[in-house]
Amino acid sequence: MNIRNFDLNLLVIFDAVMRERSVSRAAETLSLTQPAVSNALNRLRQMLDDPLLVRTRKGMEPTPRALELITPVQRALSELDQCLIKPASFDPAISQQRFVIAATDYVALLLLPRLLKLLEREAPGVEVQIKNFGPENPEAALESGEFDFAMGRFFDVSPRLQHQLWLEEHLCCLVRKDHPQINKRISLKQYLDVGHVWVSSNERRGMVDRWLQEQGHQRKIVSVIPNYTTAAMVVAETDLALVLPERFADDFCQLLPVKVLPLPMELGAFKVDIIWHPRHASTPAHQWLLEKLYGVREEVSKT
Template structure:
């Protein structure tokens, strides 16, 4: 089968069917009749020599062939739409665009507090939908356009995504101010004498614990929470410690009775990165958003 003999309108139908898994819902979504969608599905099945959607007791389910085509078709349609649509200027002062950002809470709270203050004057109608980001790259959200940008520490980033480093971070320890007792830093011995609040969404161990493993020692974890915000609030009223990136520790220490103690040992540094999908490159609004996040992330260094 050659592309010349393929009706590209069928790809829009295929894309919708993969999302809705329903002929009737696809007909509503594309403003078509149900017979028209059924006919398009029949043509797709003949052209691709695969049933694509099969009826089960759970409803219509895609075949392996359909699943393998889902992402390439969606990406191709987005890139084609971006290429044929005229590039329009973006005016943040008058736009009411809604952006979706995925980030861990300790990053989101600092970035967004700066951006929302700035946007009161420069982009008063722009809104943000902030999604919590766990340890994994939100590949599906970026590919389907449900997430405009992801910001965080990423271990495994597929090469199909664009990536830009925002800053390099070192780990520090947060302690309640009355627990710090005038200390300026923590030695390894002092660190190991503490009990810790550990922030984890997956049970996956972090840099400091891998470093401690190599030294054949372990720290004592007394409490596990899902966000750094809740962890910082708990530490402010307890004897526990919290390991966190340095610049974000400063953010919490300015708002809670907390002291930031550098570590006298070096578990390593890491990069806070921004990720986006290449099919958004031509979106002037998202270019503006990326530049705003770069500004917010670099404000500490200016």
């Protein structure tokens, strides 16, 4: 028997008939007519090649085949009922939920201080873990539930995922304050002559290198570093340059002997997106966190 061709409503009727040991009482329980229940029971008898319920001196009794089916059918119907019940509401004040967000260090540094401050106030039991998703596409991890959300720059977002713009950002150049060749501006020639620290966790060339390639140029990358904090500290102690988001640059200027310069090319803004798998879209907990991520975005956008 192919389950795809099986009318699952017959199992509901089978369950009611087995509980009541009576077609008429089962019909009342299901708010159906007695002929409708009889017809359904007859269809099931034919499909299973078994009478299922027979008349005895004690009344209607299930056959051995029916007795074998009662428990697994009731268990299956119960599990389906639980799956179809609307998820319980999410109460952040008492929740102990743990969320995992895949994000770059840029997103994490913008997000975490603001989000954790909010959680302290509204959801003290909620835990947020940040993971770096590296060069691989996070789709499989989102689908499996390993990640609840992923945040960053995504060049190819699968149509199976949902996504939303989180932030727009511009790039700039960072060098040490007393750089011997570079003062208040950096020319394209100086940019190409100087050595560069490149921050990358996925080895994909970004906006700067694509622009340079289109113009027939290539910069000198001296070191590849996975995070901006380390890269900025390297720049503060060397004659190297670093391309980074403007919001980061302002923070580093307050902490390190570095200065911010506009890039010698017009690149426009880059986008940071939130992506998630639709299987989580309807859960109250994920809807709540998504709303808070948007709230953090509004705060970040003002800076």
